[in-house]
Amino acid sequence: MRDREGVDPVGEARSFLRESLRRQHLRSDPALTGDDFLRGLRAPDMPQIHDRNSTTAPQSTSGITGTEDLSWGAAEANILRPHRGRFVALTGTEVVTTGNSLSEVFGWLKGHDRTAATVFRVPLDPTVDPGSFPE
């Protein structure tokens, strides 16, 4: 249906919608649309938090996409990797001390008159959510 000036408002609206969807698709992260998986590049334990069929996830504005993104945080994570399952006291990239308990780590800091930026236990599997139900 066209108005007096020959414009089809319904058709225009449909075109606008189609274009919006196309742009949205282009914005989506290849890692989330499964392209990396199809290229055989997906890490086996990549976070499974996103519906891989979705095309609406926002892309990183840093310009890092797809396979490049897999290297994010690798240096920092590799510092922690030998200590999985143990408590660490960490300052920047320095592991100040490690222990089997919070008490052991804080005891060491006190005994050596040291401080650290943070103390936590390095997860054995960081993909596990704290609210998830154990089997």
Added chain:
Amino acid sequence: MRIDFRALPGPNSVIPRPIVDVFVEGLPRAALGCLVDTGTLHNRFDAGVAREAGISLDVPQETIGLGGRWITTWTVEVTLRLGDVTWEAPVSFCQPWAADFQLLGQEGFLRWFRLTCEVANRWLELDPQE
């Protein structure tokens, strides 16, 4: 303040998590790695933190469900600090405690800050609420 997600080692990859380092009264030597958990109502910490910090848990205990198990908690008001921001909020100290990080929840943490979370770029921003 803008805080990058912490990169944690997965079995074969890197997992980003929104972790912030919060000081607890009585433990000046190091902050505690805490997960910003918008799904948690209250702050939940390991009861071992209270023992280390000398925080008295001489209050009535409660039993709550957390992570699919029943847990004993003691909730007390504690002074916490993140960067330059200090606030007092209830913390439920829990036993047993299986999580790797302490949990910062809505009432004891997010009520005090305006949270912006940009997962695509792996950072969060916390602005103190006036």
